[in-house]
Amino acid sequence: MKTSTFAAARGRFHRARAVVAVALCAVAGFVHAxxxxxxxxxxxxxxxxxxxxxxxxxxxxxxxxxxxxxxxxxxxxxxxxxxxxxxxxxxxxxxxxxxxxxxxxxxxxxxxxxxxxxxxxxxxxxxxxxxxxxxxxxxxxxxxxxxxMPAGPLLEYNPDKVKQPPTTPAELLAWCKANPNKLIYARPANSGPGRAFLMGLPYLLGDKDPKDPVNGWAKTWAYLKDLNSCIEYYPGGTAATMREFGEGSRDMTVSVTGWDINPRALGVVPKNYKIAAFKDFTWVNDxxxxxxxxxxxxxxxxxxxxxxxxxxxxxxxxxxxxxxxxxxxxxxxxxxxxxxxxxxQDVIREFGRAEYAEWIANRPHAQPLDSQSLVKALRKWDEEVGAQKTK
Structure with a gap:
């Protein structure tokens, strides 16, 4: 009886030790099958x-x-x-x-x-x-x-075609109407620069509530519908946008820090293309x-x-x-x-922008929309802005 009891206890001890060992490995992140x-x-x-x-x-x-x-x-x-x-x-x-x-x-x-x-x-x-x-x-x-990434909204442009880049949404709209089909940006649901532009406009336009795309963005939605009149179509992603921009069929696009630096480093967009910031803009981080x-x-x-x-x-x-x-x-x-x-290090030194450090330090930063609000904003853009022009 004593032997049996001892064996049972020893079995329980070893099983417990094994469970503890497994648990410790799991906590330490060492679960490698x-x-x-x-x-x-x-x-x-x-x-x-x-x-x-x-x-x-x-x-x-x-x-x-x-x-x-x-x-x-x-x-x-x-x-x-x-x-x-x-x-x-x-x-x-x-x-x-x-x-x-x-x-x-x-x-x-x-x-x-x-x-x-x-x-x-x-x-x-x-x-x-x-x-x-x-x-x-x-x-x-x-x-x-x-x-x-402290993303945007930023404007990237071909300096050979755009001598004076816009500094306000009103100036961008005026430029777009004077140069139809030369501004391009991608569908925000599948584009970081598109989302940064979409979410940055309420701050620039002084909308009632930058965090409420349904009830607080009256100026933003009116602006985007007006801007729609001089945009040929909205690509399904940022890469397609940058190809057209880099090839010269478009003169300006909305951008963010990474999509400015990387396509120029890869040769998709010419190195000499410039970046501009809206006056008094707020970073919408990504x-x-x-x-x-x-x-x-x-x-x-x-x-x-x-x-x-x-x-x-x-x-x-x-x-x-x-x-x-x-x-x-x-x-x-x-x-x-x-x-x-x-x-x-070499890429950032060659293709980075000196102004980024200043803008990141001196301009306010905002979170993007929360998940539910973002879904509503993207859906509203799809239905009311890009419905007939998204490819």
């Missing part, structure tokens, strides 16, 4: 900034493999909804901006990250840059900010987030969270300076340009 494949969907282009950091993760964790696909923000929520209804989990990590984040929150597609997984991300909120921490608030605990769809097995979910924690480490954040695509890039504090690879 054999031959796990993490399927990543890139919605907003953040993969370009994070690819090297992911490669670093793979080198340390050779049993974890990755697949990468791209998807437009308007189409992904329906796909995720269908997968979840069917009990499938073919997408493990989504990288994207407020458009896909907001749509996913509205449809309850994302796993709650905080505070549920706080042990995997110790001090994450305190580690963010102040403005990035403000952007994190929009995630409603269902995502983590991974890169940050962020790319990491989101985990519901339905993942616990083992897979643990690996995905470990990848996310890796991407927020300062050494990996330094890689997000990249070629200026999401300038400056890092979302966390104490990651100066000097930590970035030499290639990134």
């Amino acid at each position: 054999q031959n796990v494949t993490v399927n990543v969907v890139d919605v907003g282009g953040a993969l370009a900034l994070l690819q090297d950091a992911i490669e670093n993760y793979k080198s340390k964790n050779p049993n974890v493999k990755f697949t990468f696909t791209k998807a437009p923000a308007p189409e992904l929520p329906g796909k995720l909804k269908a997968m979840q209804a069917a009990g499938r989990a073919d997408i493990d990590l989504v990288l994207g901006g407020l458009d896909i984040l907001s749509a996913g929150i509205e449809q309850s597609l994302w796993v709650r990250v905080l505070p549920d997984q706080a042990a995997r991300f110790p001090g994450v909120i305190g580690n963010y840059l102040p403005e990035a921490a403000k952007m994190q608030e929009l995630a409603r605990d269902q995502a983590l900010a991974v890169v940050f 962020t790319q987030y990491m989101m985990v769809p519901k339905g993942l097995a616990a083992e897979k979910q643990g690996v995905v969270f470990d990848v996310m924690a890796h991407l927020l480490q300062p050494a990996q954040q330094a890689l997000t300076y990249d070629k200026g695509y999401f300038y400056p890039g890092p979302a966390v504090k104490n990651v100066p340009l000097s930590m970035a690879p030499k290639e990134s």
Whole structure:
């Protein structure tokens, strides 16, 4: 009897110790099963900034493999909804901006990250840059900010065609009407510069409530409908906009810091093209987030969270300076340009703008719309502004 009792107790002890060990590994982020494949969907282009950091993760964790696909923000929520209804989990990590984040929150597609997984991300909120921490608030605990940009709204123009860039929305409208079809911007639902322009106008026009697109943007909607009269069409994404702009068929476009620097660095837009800011403008900041769809097995979910924690480490954040695509890039504090690879430093020095530091320091910053308001604003733009002209 004593032997039996002792054996049972020893068995309980070992089982308990095993449970504690597993729990400790999970908290530390060391849940690494054999031959796990993490399927990543890139919605907003953040993969370009994070690819090297992911490669670093793979080198340390050779049993974890990755697949990468791209998807437009308007189409992904329906796909995720269908997968979840069917009990499938073919997408493990989504990288994207407020458009896909907001749509996913509205449809309850994302796993709650905080505070549920706080042990995997110790001090994450305190580690963010102040403005990035403000952007994190929009995630409603269902995502983590991974890169940050004080976006716009800015105007980019061909100096050979535009001798005096507009400094107010009224001047932009007058220029557009005097130069029909020479201004272009993309559908805001799938374009960071388009959204920055859309959300920045209420501040510039003195609308009643910049945070209420339905009841507080009377001046903005009237302005956009008027501007619509001299715009030929709205491309489905920013890349198409920059191609036409760079090729010379358009003379001006709305822009943000990253979409100004990166296309010039890549040669899509001529290096000598200029940037202009509206007088007394307010920055509408932008962020790319990491989101985990519901339905993942616990083992897979643990690996995905470990990848996310890796991407927020300062050494990996330094890689997000990249070629200026999401300038400056890092979302966390104490990651100066000097930590970035030499290639990134060279690109920023050659294609960056001296005025950005002054504007970022001296102009006010605002959060974008929250998820529900953004969905309403994008829907209203689609229905009332771009309905007949979006391609």
